[in-house]
Amino acid sequence: MTDTASTKRSAPRGRIDKRVAILDAAFTVFARRGYEQACVQEIAEVAGVAKPTVYNHLSDKENLFRHAIEAAADAVMADNLAVVDRMRDAGDDLRTTMEDVAYRMLRICCDERSRALRRLAYAQLNRFPDVIEVVHRRTSGRLAEGLADRLARLCLSGHLRPCDPTQAAEQFLALLTGPMETRSQLGSRKVSAAETRAVAAAAVDTFLRAYRATPADPS
Amino acid sequence: MTDTASTKRSAPRGRIDKRVAILDAAFTVFARRGYEQACVQEIAEVAGVAKPTVYNHLSDKENLFRHAIEAAADAVMADNLAVVDRMRDAGDDLRTTMEDVAYRMLRICCDERSRALRRLAYAQLNRFPDVIEVVHRRTSGRLAEGLADRLARLCLSGHLRPCDPTQAAEQFLALLTGPMETRSQLGSRKVSAAETRAVAAAAVDTFLRAYRATPADPS
DNA sequence: CTCCTTTTGAACTTATGGGTTCACTTTATT
């Protein structure tokens, strides 16, 4: 592992945190302008760094993009995992718990970073298919996986009817994100917290109508 | 400049169909390269036309983009309306009819033109928010509206439980397109017809579980 | 044929931005 601690090692002094400043700035500028319109000069300025320093840390613009995108994807993944983990104690009041989790998921999916990531992914599908595939796996993919795990438990505990948890997770996420994309016009306008909560509640309601164990079929 | 007026002067000879050739070529090239990477030279070549001719018909690259995108959106809208119209005779066998309609919708949402439109919309949200808003209204928006009309009828005829048809349509479309986006990795890989049919069937199944009128509540 | 519009090809202007070079300064460690 490398030197993450403060003031250690001999070679890269406390200045190597410029690398993360550059990656942060890169994501900011790519998000603002798109890949082609983002110029390295602006990234350097936002990072508070000279242009050759950028090229010193990351060989070229393509590399800059790959690393910036993957770093952002990792951050989003961390958020996703934290939220999905809240489903663990979902036994008590299923509907309330799911509404809470749903709302938090929507918050993540609609924050600036996630939206920028989605925009960049769509825009650069042709140029960077490999990067985009990784991003997709680490964000939506991980989220769906983790959610499927939780749903599987709920099936076994008799809270949900027997079903394919992967498909259930896929559909639950679709019920959440689809309507949000519609309401926000692909993320171009803000959606109020109240409306977001309404979307979450509607998604949970429909999901539970379709997947709740029937009263006549307890366990 | 006079490009919005309908047929300037007296019949500009059979050569003015070069305009549609240019718009077609423009969409093709924008779809292939993205807005910034598409060069007017290539558009001219694909259209079988000289570069100054392009500038003669459409003032500049921005104008070219706007008209090409809106033309493509109109074409997609026409397809959408045709499919949604098939829901009119949905009374007989609700599930079968809906599965057929769902499958056709997925075909449209996943064809090359729709995918390119979606990619361009996401990519150019910042630069052309107005165009993208129009595209959204004419494609997804119209589709949701038309579908909501059909669902409202099904509520009144007692096939579906009483509900908000707009929300039901929104969720039905989400159940369709969401999983398809996941399976196709944002449209980067093809999904077999069989899998597409399975997604459609799953969406209809979940939708009907949530929205079908309960047997105990006939009308 | 003649007039008039449109098209064409090619060269040209201008602007932008990726990537590099280099001489110079900053900083931390010994």
Added chain:
DNA sequence: AATAAAGTGAACCCATAAGTTCAAAAGGAG
């Protein structure tokens, strides 16, 4: 203080592409 790695600013090269100009050609209408 000495040293070496890292950072800086400015200038530079080069490729690409938007948009224009112009003289010549093509094609339909009268």
